[in-house]
Amino acid sequence: MVRRFTDASALVADLLDRHEARGGVRLLAHVDYHGFRSIADQDDCLAQLQALERAGGVVLKSERSDGAERILHVRLADADVLYRHLGRSPAARAAAASLAGLRGRADLPDSLAPLLDEVQDRWSRNVGWSLLRPGQSEALSRAVDLAAALARRANAGAAAVDYRTFSRRTVGDSKALELLATAVVDILARLFPDAVPDPDLEAGEVLSSLGVTRLPQPFLASGALTLDGHAFPDMPYVGVPPEIAHRLTPARPVDYVLTIENHTSFVRHAAEINAGKSGLVIYTGGFPARTSLAAMVELAMRAGAPVFHWGDIDPGGLRIFVHLERALRERGLPLMPHLMDAGLLRSHGQPAGRPTRRLPVGKAGDSALGALWDMMAGDPAGLELEQEALDPSAPRPGRTGRIRPAASL
Incomplete structure (x- = not known):
């Protein structure tokens, strides 16, 4: 897909996003000459790109068209120059920093380390993990705590509880479990696999099996x-x-x-x-x-x-x-x-x-x-x-019951 931009910073950010996601692939972006609101905006964008080329961050490929020289495409040359231009930290560095607190926790099992390695790898490429966006370390920490509490429930056979009460008691946020259910169950399956009855179950089914439901039923x-x-x-x-x-x-x-x-x-x-x-x-x-x-x-x-x-x-x-x-x-x-x-x-x-x-x-x-x-x-x-x-019917041994569609309501 051809990417075209009228804003130099947006163009640079897009190049860095793709650089983090794909590594050393030859990355190109294009100027959208038909999208500028004014000649002044066009001149400002081109001036920024030319300054970045002089700094060694990009290489501009130009061509002459209708007597004027136009930039054919912009190629990433030195990502560090572009990071400094945007005041942005590389995703790999940001991912490592955001996960440092979790890595330092002594109250969690050793099996957390490989999981954090996986999360860090994905966040370093600006890719989310289990519906958590890069940098959502606080949410990940709450998900780990919720998963650990679920594992304790599995071992203790605790009484049924609703999502919000369980979440508030565990992490002090009544909505955390609802928002993080997918990540919580993924972490539970990785760190405490014995607590999950079947790895093919969906998140809500696993939570229900552990007695945590949106509204506990008698x-x-x-x-x-x-x-x-x-x-x-x-x-x-x-x-x-x-x-x-x-x-x-x-x-x-x-x-x-x-x-x-x-x-x-x-x-x-x-x-x-x-x-x-x-x-x-x-x-x-x-x-x-x-x-x-x-x-x-x-x-x-x-x-x-x-x-x-x-x-x-x-x-x-x-x-x-x-x-x-x-x-x-x-x-x-x-x-x-x-x-x-x-x-x-x-x-x-x-x-x-x-x-x-x-x-x-x-x-x-x-x-x-x-x-x-x-x-x-x-x-x-x-x-x-x-x-x-279907209308209800009495089952009989050796038969699956009388098949009859329910009457229209």
């Missing part, structure tokens, strides 16, 4: 349940704090256990299908926190019935299924999909309305949704299906 379940042996009044579903959900027990045998990803579908299933309490239905709230997930698995063990999951047929929904499946499999329980299959996606799916991270082919392994996973991973149309588009 543990919601539908069925005949007791808490410490005490029965609940008759109601479509009950809610308890996640940290005491492990004390719930089925009051009688059930035909099935069904976890449901989204709130609307959970409420509808509880009211329309499970009014007789024949099933044990649990709301996952999207990607479940570890405390809630442990309680779900424990309830499924106590119920002793076939376990199903119903969620969105999209990358996030499939990742939730596989995560639940792995947790249940550790206790010897298989998980079966309900209203989640390729035929349903083909007949009722819609093209994704926004860009989403594609699923990696083969990553689901021997999951019960492995074939659907690989189909979606290779689907150029990007079909997806929100579970709210």
Whole structure:
């Protein structure tokens, strides 16, 4: 792309930006003769460039056109001259200086050093790292502190907390986690990989798995349940704090256990299908926190019935299924999909309305949704299906449930 400028300082800054990003490549810029507002502005720009050539910073290539001499292009010759002209520090020096404070911290693991080397390399080339712009060392420091606090939560199994409370308690800034979530999770995965359940999860899913959500949800379940042996009044579903959900027990045998990803579908299933309490239905709230997930698995063990999951047929929904499946499999329980299959996606799916991270082919392994996973991973149309588009139905062992689109509202 030909770069043309009417301002000498902007032209020089562009040459230095590209010099920092690309190194010793022959870099050229051009004067925009048609863009000047006046002859005086043109003369001033050309005079600055000629002065820089005399100082050895650039080389001007000129040609005669219509009887007048014009600069054909400007080539970078000596970056140090141009840095001095702009009063600008080289990006490599600025990157090293901005990261010196973090490098000097003794409270962080040794594994931070290679990560900082990577950040410094990118910032030295004026390239951002994990959505952090060059020089955002304070933001990077807060992200490191937030990641370390998340790792402590993973080891302690702490109670659910909202983003802002967690962020304020950790770094004194209630909005930091929302702004830095991508960098926080990238750092968490690098420094504390055991705290991340699956490296393919998105940032929000990792945070949810650690019990940090935008608004913590109670543990919601539908069925005949007791808490410490005490029965609940008759109601479509009950809610308890996640940290005491492990004390719930089925009051009688059930035909099935069904976890449901989204709130609307959970409420509808509880009211329309499970009014007789024949099933044990649990709301996952999207990607479940570890405390809630442990309680779900424990309830499924106590119920002793076939376990199903119903969620969105999209990358996030499939990742939730596989995560639940792995947790249940550790206790010897298989998980079966309900209203989640390729035929349903083909007949009722819609093209994704926004860009989403594609699923990696083969990553689901021997999951019960492995074939659907690989189909979606290779689907150029990007079909997806929100579970709210379907009416709820009772799952049956050996079947994925009755496929029926939801009635129009």
